[in-house]
Amino acid sequence: MWxxxxxxxxxxxxxxxxxxxxxGAEEIEAIEIVVAEQFGKSAVDxxxxxxxxxxxxxxxxxxxxxxxxxxxxxxxxxxxPMFRNLMKFENLEExxxxxxxxxxxxxxxxxxxxxxxMRLLNRAVxxxxxxxxxxxxxxxxxxANRSENREIAEWFTIWLGSPEVFASWVKLRQASxxxxxxxxxxx
Numbered sequence: 001m002w003x004x005x006x007x008x009x010x011x012x013x014x015x016x017x018x019x020x021x022x023x024g025a026e027e028i029e030a031i032e033i034v035v036a037e038q039f040g041k042s043a044v045d046x047x048x049x050x051x052x053x054x055x056x057x058x059x060x061x062x063x064x065x066x067x068x069x070x071x072x073x074x075x076x077x078x079x080x081p082m083f084r085n086l087m088k089f090e091n092l093e094e095x096x097x098x099x100x101x102x103x104x105x106x107x108x109x110x111x112x113x114x115x116x117x118m119r120l121l122n123r124a125v126x127x128x129x130x131x132x133x134x135x136x137x138x139x140x141x142x143x144a145n146r147s148e149n150r151e152i153a154e155w156f157t158i159w160l161g162s163p164e165v166f167a168s169w170v171k172l173r174q175a176s177x178x179x180x181x182x183x184x185x186x187x
Contacts, residue, residue: 024062
């Protein structure tokens with residue numbers, strides 16, 4: 001029935017088939033069902049991600065409904081308490097604590113062979129990295145904060161690629177002359 005070969009194309013195809021004036025919880029749920037049927041339950045993105053993809057395609061969103069659905073979904077998962085306040089990266093110190101907490105979760109998930117926990121953890125950290133990059137590239141953000149967010153994004157990238165060596169790497173990074181020059185007043 002569905003012609004799309006990619007998840008994004010399927011989301012758009014279902015939305016178009018729904019032929020709705022605006023998108024809210026009911027439409028997002030319908031899209032989630034089809035994506036789960038076609039690509040598996042683990043391929044279903046959260047309501048906010050689906051809504052953002054549809055907004056990029058010109059959909060008018062019923063934001064309050066979508067936000068409520070997103071909160072409901074996050075609270076349904078047994079992982080919700082673990083991720084509730086994980087991603088804090090207002091500054092370098094807070095980011096370091098976040099990465100330490102993420103590493104503790106990663107070790108727990110690895111020891112329990114919990115692939116869903118690992119997937120959610122990686123998705124959360126990638127989201128943090130993407131947000132830091134947005135701020136780093138935003139011309140309206142103060143240059144010092146942009147620089148700090150570039151550094152934060154790099155930390156997340158290093159941890160995502162090599163979590164086992166991150167602690168050693170970040171100590172070396174913080175001891176480097178470049179780091180001390182750029183962030184001496186902030187550390």
